Amino acid sequence: MSKKKRLIGLLCLTVLCSHGLCAQTRQMGIEELFRLADEQSRSIQAYRTGTEAAEETVRVAKAQRLPDISVSLSASYLGNGKIWDREFGNGTAIDMPHFGNNFAVEARQVIYAGGSISSSIRQAELGKLLAELDLRKNVQEIRFLLVGHYLHLYKLDNQILVLKKTWN
16 A cells, blocks of 8 residues: 555656746847857857967967077086096095086077068967957857747747637
């Protein structure tokens, strides 16, 4: 008897909870549809990443005009020296300075490169412009696709309304 009660209770619970699982309608305008597509589209996000990479390339190309400074520091330690004669029999120790160091600073600036730096900057700027245009093109393609689907759904909704009016 308890198995039947459990089964009936489970069926009642399923019927009561299934109401929340039904599809809910949501009205959405085209602007909201575009906003959601811009936020959620993987394709648009990939093109945005490409645009950011192109901006970084422009910054790197412009950094070639800046001076380059390098610094090096080294330290060394030597033990006492020992000198032997030809038979390696009589060795004498010689006191030597133990600590040594070296410090170097080098600064470089490109004075003339034959226009290669300016050309690389211009090329990077054109690459950035191309990436931005590709992003805009991709956004427009996705928006046209969404508008097509939106209008198709609107047409189907109108057909349902017409059919309901003809049947009544």
